[in-house]
Amino acid sequence: xxxxxDQIAKRIARELKDGYYVNLGIGIPTLVANHVPEGxxxxxxxxxxxxxxxxxxxxxxxxxxxINAGKQTITAKPGASFFDSAMSFAMIRGQHVQxxxxxxxxxxxxxxxxxxxxxxxxVKGMGGAMDLVSxxxxxxxxxxxxxxxxxxxLLKNCSLPLTGVACVKRIVTDLxxxxxxxxxxxxxxxxxxxxxxxxxxxxxxxKLIIPDDVVNVEVE
Amino acid sequence: xxxxxxxxxxxxxxxxxxxxxxxxxxxxxxxxxxCISELTKTDINxxxxxxxxxxxxxxxxxxxxxxxxxxxxxxxxxxxxxxFERQMLSGELEVELIPQGTLAERCRATGAGIxxxxxxxxxxxxxxxxxxTREFDGKMYVLEQRFDADFAIVKxxxxxxxxxxxxxxTARNFNPLMATAGKITIAEVEELVxxxxxxxNCIHTPGIFVxxxxxxxxxxxxxxxxxxxxxx
Numbered sequence: 301x302x303x304x305x306d307q308i309a310k311r312i313a314r315e316l317k318d319g320y321y322v323n324l325g326i327g328i329p330t331l332v333a334n335h336v337p338e339g340x341x342x343x344x345x346x347x348x349x350x351x352x353x354x355x356x357x358x359x360x361x362x363x364x365x366x367i368n369a370g371k372q373t374i375t376a377k378p379g380a381s382f383f384d385s386a387m388s389f390a391m392i393r394g395q396h397v398q399x400x401x402x403x404x405x406x407x408x409x410x411x412x413x414x415x416x417x418x419x420x421x422x423v424k425g426m427g428g429a430m431d432l433v434s435x436x437x438x439x440x441x442x443x444x445x446x447x448x449x450x451x452x453x454l455l456k457n458c459s460l461p462l463t464g465v466a467c468v469k470r471i472v473t474d475l476x477x478x479x480x481x482x483x484x485x486x487x488x489x490x491x492x493x494x495x496x497x498x499x500x501x502x503x504x505x506x507k508l509i510i511p512d513d514v515v516n517v518e519v520e
Numbered sequence: 521x522x523x524x525x526x527x528x529x530x531x532x533x534x535x536x537x538x539x540x541x542x543x544x545x546x547x548x549x550x551x552x553x554x555c556i557s558e559l560t561k562t563d564i565n566x567x568x569x570x571x572x573x574x575x576x577x578x579x580x581x582x583x584x585x586x587x588x589x590x591x592x593x594x595x596x597x598x599x600x601x602x603x604f605e606r607q608m609l610s611g612e613l614e615v616e617l618i619p620q621g622t623l624a625e626r627c628r629a630t631g632a633g634i635x636x637x638x639x640x641x642x643x644x645x646x647x648x649x650x651x652x653t654r655e656f657d658g659k660m661y662v663l664e665q666r667f668d669a670d671f672a673i674v675k676x677x678x679x680x681x682x683x684x685x686x687x688x689x690t691a692r693n694f695n696p697l698m699a700t701a702g703k704i705t706i707a708e709v710e711e712l713v714x715x716x717x718x719x720x721n722c723i724h725t726p727g728i729f730v731x732x733x734x735x736x737x738x739x740x741x742x743x744x745x746x747x748x749x750x751x752x
Contacts, residue, residue, distance in 0.1 A: 346690075347621075348546040348549070348690050348693055349546070349690045349692055350689075350690050355749060357747075358748060358750075359748040359749070359750055359751055360748075360751075362743060362747075362748055363689065364548075364549060364691075364741035364742065364743050365549060365550070365691040365741070366690055367547065367549050367744070367745070368690075370745060371546075371548070371549070371600075371744040371745045372745040372746075372747040373743055373745065373746055373747050374747075376689075382687075382689055382690060382692055383692065384624070384696045384697055384724075385546070385620065385621075385623075385627075386621075386625055386627070386628040386697050388621075388624070389620065389624055389625065392621060393621060393640065393641070412644075422605050422608070422609065424598060424599030425595060425596050425597035425599065425617045426596060426617060427596050427597040427619075427620050428596070428619065428620035428621060429619075430619035430621075430641045430642045430645065431620060431621030431622065431639075431641040434639075434641045434642065435640055461646055462645045462646075463645060464643075465643065465645075
């Protein structure tokens with residue numbers, strides 16, 4: 301059992317605060333935009349050069365000159381702006397973007413992240429991920445707790461080439477919500493409904509810290 | 521000085537085998553379609569191309585790859601192209617992958633007279649291997665250098681006879697940065713107007729950076745990932 305991709309996105313959306321500028325990566329992170337809590341206003345930045353990204357266009361209204369970093373056709377909200385790639389990464393490196401949500405292949409217990417390269421396979425490139433993780437104040441990783449082979453993706457040390465070091469703050473998986481302990485370790489904060497502590501332990505290779513006040517992830 | 525040339529064929533004069541080109545665009549958005557197409561009609565090869573992506577199999581830089589005209593790609597993400605993958609895995613094509621923000625800033629630095637700069641991107645990863653690193657205020661940074669490009673080829677929405685450019689939407693991306701960075705910068709535009717018709721307040725790239733400009737033809741402006749929501 302555990303959370304669906306959409307439920308992971310919904311849980312992450314609860315981290316959004318009014319006035320945030322947010323960069324969402326490809327995959328589960330993109331779904332976060334569908335779950336912005338009522339009563340708050342956030343702006344989504346896409347690193348190819350738009351702030352104020354809106355919904356997908358209506359069928360027939362797509363514009364080749366208006367895409368997001370996943371190369372999908374999008375729309376611009378009222379109040380949106382366009383800019384070049386250097387200015388886009390000035391927003392990112394300059395920490396003007398408050399929250400970055402991205403996927404990962406591996407995260408280590410000190411917050412290292414690997415998400416761009418598997419040796420021996422076709423390498424597609426890091427895109428903007430290295431710039432994002434090296435700079436963002438608040439990085440949340442959205443991913444499955446284990447890979448397709450059932451192996452833990454929350455490790456003592458990453459085995460894949462790194463995207464960034466000691467940068468991840470929080471991880472939301474299908475099984476749990478965990479914070480990175482500054483001294484090393486995954487602090488269990490919330491556990492998905494229907495998932496047992498033993499299952500989380502078994503799926504976490506790195507050091508798992510279990511406080512007394514672990515709660516269930518709230519899902520509808 | 522007349523910057524206006526008749527067409528892509530005139531615009532790419534002087535590009536030779538072995539040169540380094542910068543090409544604007546993100547994915548297929550804002551790529552210089554006319555100049556790429558014209559380059560495929562030549563025997564120019566061994567090119568080093570600096571471009572965020574490498575096109576798809578049958579469009580954009582994929583067209584140059586298919587004709588084996590590219591020796592080396594310098595990009596941040598190259599995932600959408602099977603011929604690229606084949607050439608990379610077989611060793612025919614040299615590939616240098618660099619973080620997107622670093623790519624953009626290296627273009628900017630090239631045009632702005634900045635030889636190098638420190639960025640946090642890539643610190644502690646293989647991107648930083650062999651590069652100088654330094655600590656500023658408790659955080660580690662990597663020294664990255666500017667490029668050296670013979671030609672920059674950019675695509676704009678509107679341009680005037682002075683070489684002033686205006687971009688549309690997210691088709692801006694790397695274009696204004698690369699425009700500043702070529703020893704010779706070629707701009708192809710969807711609409712070329714006489715000087716004076718564009719509002720000086722709205723110019724994205726001042727004409728000083730552009731040496732050649734022409735109005736392109738038959739823009740396909742292909743969409744890579746068409747995503748829509750249904751009409752209710």
